[in-house]
Amino acid sequence: RTGMSEYAEPPPAAGGGAVAPPPPGVDVACGACRQSSSSPAPRSVSFFSAMAGTAPGSFKKRRRKKAAPTKRPSASAVVKLYAGGGRPEVLFMRFSCSMIFLYSMAVYFLLAFLAVFPSSQAVIVCMHWVKYLWWSDYAHPSNAFLLNARNLRINTSDGVQLGAWHALPARRFAQHHLLAARHGEDDVNDLFDADLASSEDAVVIFFHGNGETRATQQGPLHLRAISSYLGAHALVVDYRGFGDSAGWPSEAGLARDARAAWDWLTLEHGVHPGRILLWGHSLGSGVAALLAAELADDGIAAPQGIVLESAFTSVPDLLPDYPLTRALGWVPLSTAIGRRIVAFRLDTRSNLRRVHADTPILLLHGTRDRTVPATHSETLYHDLDREEEAEEETAAEGKKGSASTSSGTHTHVAGSRVLVLLKGADHDNVLTKPKAVHAVSRLLSGGLVARHGGGGGWTARLSSLMHDSRSSDAAASRHELVDAWAPVLGGGGGANYDAKSAGELDDGF
Numbered sequence: 001r002t003g004m005s006e007y008a009e010p011p012p013a014a015g016g017g018a019v020a021p022p023p024p025g026v027d028v029a030c031g032a033c034r035q036s037s038s039s040p041a042p043r044s045v046s047f048f049s050a051m052a053g054t055a056p057g058s059f060k061k062r063r064r065k066k067a068a069p070t071k072r073p074s075a076s077a078v079v080k081l082y083a084g085g086g087r088p089e090v091l092f093m094r095f096s097c098s099m100i101f102l103y104s105m106a107v108y109f110l111l112a113f114l115a116v117f118p119s120s121q122a123v124i125v126c127m128h129w130v131k132y133l134w135w136s137d138y139a140h141p142s143n144a145f146l147l148n149a150r151n152l153r154i155n156t157s158d159g160v161q162l163g164a165w166h167a168l169p170a171r172r173f174a175q176h177h178l179l180a181a182r183h184g185e186d187d188v189n190d191l192f193d194a195d196l197a198s199s200e201d202a203v204v205i206f207f208h209g210n211g212e213t214r215a216t217q218q219g220p221l222h223l224r225a226i227s228s229y230l231g232a233h234a235l236v237v238d239y240r241g242f243g244d245s246a247g248w249p250s251e252a253g254l255a256r257d258a259r260a261a262w263d264w265l266t267l268e269h270g271v272h273p274g275r276i277l278l279w280g281h282s283l284g285s286g287v288a289a290l291l292a293a294e295l296a297d298d299g300i301a302a303p304q305g306i307v308l309e310s311a312f313t314s315v316p317d318l319l320p321d322y323p324l325t326r327a328l329g330w331v332p333l334s335t336a337i338g339r340r341i342v343a344f345r346l347d348t349r350s351n352l353r354r355v356h357a358d359t360p361i362l363l364l365h366g367t368r369d370r371t372v373p374a375t376h377s378e379t380l381y382h383d384l385d386r387e388e389e390a391e392e393e394t395a396a397e398g399k400k401g402s403a404s405t406s407s408g409t410h411t412h413v414a415g416s417r418v419l420v421l422l423k424g425a426d427h428d429n430v431l432t433k434p435k436a437v438h439a440v441s442r443l444l445s446g447g448l449v450a451r452h453g454g455g456g457g458w459t460a461r462l463s464s465l466m467h468d469s470r471s472s473d474a475a476a477s478r479h480e481l482v483d484a485w486a487p488v489l490g491g492g493g494g495a496n497y498d499a500k501s502a503g504e505l506d507d508g509f
Contacts, residue, residue: 118343119248124324125315125344126249126283127211128241136215138244141165144220148173148227149234150192156260160240160247164261165214166192167227167234169201197270202232202304202444204277205261207284209310213243218281221431229437230444232277237261239287251290251344258291273301277444282372282427285311286346293354305360305443309436310369310427312376314347321373349383360416362443364436366425374421381419411439418443 114120123129141149149167156162172195196203204226208218214236226234239257240247247253265271273295280288285308292306312318316339319325352361361384365377411420422433430436 116341121342121344122249125210126239126241128239128249130211131213131243134216136213136243138163138213138215138238141167141215144215146220146223149223150189154237154260154264156240156256158256160245160253160256162237162240162245162257162260163214163243164235164237165219165223166196167223168192168195169231169233170228171231193269196233196265199233200275202230202277203265203271203275204230204232204234204279205258205265205288206234206236207258207278207280207287208236209282209284214238215243218428222279222281225431225437226279230441232444235261235265251346254287255290255294258287259294262291262295274304276303277305277307278303279307279309279440280311281309282312283346285309286315286348286351289348289351289355290346292359293351296354296356302356302359305362306355307362307364307440307443308348308377308380309364309430310366310372310377311348311363311380312372313349313379315345316342317349318372318376321376323371349380352380352384358416360443360446361418362439363417363419364422364430364439365420366422366427366430368424369427371427377419377421381417384417
């Protein structure tokens, strides 16, 4: 009971007399304490002692028992917990995701470490080792649906042998194909060489991008477009280390390879430099600009023009935008350090400043390019525009301007520099846009008229039709133009001429 004293006294009897002891064998309970009547009268205990269960007179402070040490879980328990209750499919998924993540991060940081060394930079920038991922037949262009092409071997100035393909204009293919069936391969090569040296058709040297060869991706696509739609000779060369070419790629090596293709045309086959057009895609745009700059430094006649498709300003400038290195942007100072350690530069911006001022330069870029953003081509265009303005301050105002079509394709013109931004095109399908082929055909026809007194064949007819489409007899001219552009637009000629085709011609041409 609350407030009980040290000695508990039994309550007095009802009559006021002494309290009689309880009979033997009867227990007397006082609160939580129970004592036998046969035992002597104990000392009363406190409430807390009674609750603790200690005997009176021998109260001791009760010690808290120490907690048992926690056992370390076994490996099987951990696996069971990690597997989500022991389900094997959950364990497999978690383990696979973890290994993929760890493996990707290991490979990524390994590439970042190897990028410090110049020889490793060539592997990362050129990606020539991708050729081992698929099989390609370099000796037979017909397997790439190029029936009007032949396989070549070109030697560079430092003794490296390169693989190349040469495609005739499509309109000459039937003639040579019939002769090939009657004569041997050597006679066919002689016919190819004779046609290359004697004709007035343009000759396009195409430089493909990284990770590609003349037999894969952009190589066959551009050869077919150049020989069929543009009616020109096409020559594509695999850089050293690419395709079946010998050697190891480097910036100086790529320059020698491009110069070897130029010398093969001009020195060995007598092609006039005014007939040659340099066309580069992605990595090849830097190679084409480098070749044009070296030709200008050596005092050699300038080419007919330069086409830079999906071009970049330089490799260091491309580091923050390129998908392979974009993730390093969150690392502090990674961009600044990368710009300083990159030895494989391919500085297209500075190389174009060394090109002859009167050399036409056409920049083609897709607005949806995620590999090389279109801002790189815009930077190249505006840089050349400012340089030309400084050199020709008294030029007429009509010489510079810009135009945009209703379909979203924007064309900017500054002197001999033209920038065409193709709406909806990405890094690898610029050439599938009719307006891109049209821009190149304009460059070819204009250059041939200016330097050789008249164009020939398909490009000259196409150029005249485009001018006639604005005349009074516009309807008939448009029908002819649709017939000429049927392979590009995917239509069937005048029979399929409709309002959409008319709108494309009015806006684009």
